[in-house]
Amino acid sequence: xxxxxxxxxxxxxxxxxxxxxxxxxxxxxxxxxxxxxxxxxxxxxxxxxxxxxxxxxxxxxxxxxxxxxxxxxxxxxxxxxxxxxxxxxxxxxxxxxxxxxxxxxxxxxxxxxxxxxxxxxxxxxxxxxxxxxxxxxxxxxxxxxxxxxxxxxxxxxxxxxxxx
Amino acid sequence: xxxxxxxxxxxxxxxxxxxxxxxxxxxxxxxxxxxxxxxxxxxxxxxxxxxxxxxxxxxxxxxxxxxxxxxxxxxxxxxxxxxxxxxxxxxxxxxxxxxxxxxxxxx
Numbered sequence: 001x002x003x004x005x006x007x008x009x010x011x012x013x014x015x016x017x018x019x020x021x022x023x024x025x026x027x028x029x030x031x032x033x034x035x036x037x038x039x040x041x042x043x044x045x046x047x048x049x050x051x052x053x054x055x056x057x058x059x060x061x062x063x064x065x066x067x068x069x070x071x072x073x074x075x076x077x078x079x080x081x082x083x084x085x086x087x088x089x090x091x092x093x094x095x096x097x098x099x100x101x102x103x104x105x106x107x108x109x110x111x112x113x114x115x116x117x118x119x120x121x122x123x124x125x126x127x128x129x130x131x132x133x134x135x136x137x138x139x140x141x142x143x144x145x146x147x148x149x150x151x152x153x154x155x156x157x158x159x160x161x162x163x164x
Numbered sequence: 165x166x167x168x169x170x171x172x173x174x175x176x177x178x179x180x181x182x183x184x185x186x187x188x189x190x191x192x193x194x195x196x197x198x199x200x201x202x203x204x205x206x207x208x209x210x211x212x213x214x215x216x217x218x219x220x221x222x223x224x225x226x227x228x229x230x231x232x233x234x235x236x237x238x239x240x241x242x243x244x245x246x247x248x249x250x251x252x253x254x255x256x257x258x259x260x261x262x263x264x265x266x267x268x269x270x271x
Contacts, residue, residue, distance in 0.1 A: 009193070010193055010235070011192075011235070012192075012224045012226060012235035012237060013224075013237055013238070013239050014221060014224045014237045014239060015221075015239045015243075016168070016221070119224070121226070135238075136238075143242065145239075146238040146239050146241075146242040147242060149239050149242075150239060150242040150243050150245075150246050151246075153243065154246070
């Protein structure tokens with residue numbers, strides 16, 4: 001468990017996507033898009049400071065024992081299609097729920113030749129289990145942000161996501 | 165994008181750069197000074213390697229006050245993984261990797 005005790009408190013992920021900032025923004029914030037990549041959660045955002053964020057599990061994940069709402073949070077900043085900051089609390093079991101809210105920032109920058117840069121910064125103070133899940137370090141819990149962003153890029157660039 | 169893949173493979177084709185990534189994997193958000201202290205190399209040499217890793221997207225930097233912190237960005241490696249290793253070969257490969265780890269006693 002030596003690596004777990006050193007769990008990073010901030011994780012930074014970056015990916016270049018051949019898509020407009022607006023398309024990336026929609027893919028992050030609109031449920032019809034969030035159901036098509038990554039963990040296929042159904043996102044609900046009130047895109048204003050103080051607004052709610054909820055990530056709901058698909059019926060398939062709920063059938064596997066996941067709660068209906070897997071992640072909740074509060075929107076801190078929403079500046080479409082460039083910057084979104086919200087708190088993030090996992091709810092899939094009591095242990096992670098007790099770790100309390102963490103904070104995620106999405107930054108989208110328009111680059112050259114129709115390629116945009118998406119940076120996800122997740123601040124994870126005092127949330128080691130949440131951090132391990134997001135880093136893809138928990139067996140059977142998927143690949144975390146790297147998996148989600150790889151799949152998002154594939155979906156936006158090819159119209160298809162990775163095989164489940 | 166092939167150019168990006170080329171940059172990632174080239175960046176990984178160097179033991180010093182793989183060592184830097186391993187250090188950042190163990191704990192990231194490190195400064196150049198911290199990373200430099202673990203290598204028998206000039207500050208300039210370490211900077212050059214970090215630049216190659218940054219150009220390949222494997223390292224992302226953030227400013228915090230006066231410090232520049234280096235973070236491991238696993239997404240390009242994940243993209244190569246998703247592109248080159250489908251879920252069937254992955255199982256076979258991981259079985260071979262476990263066998264190798266076990267035989268070499270590094271588990």
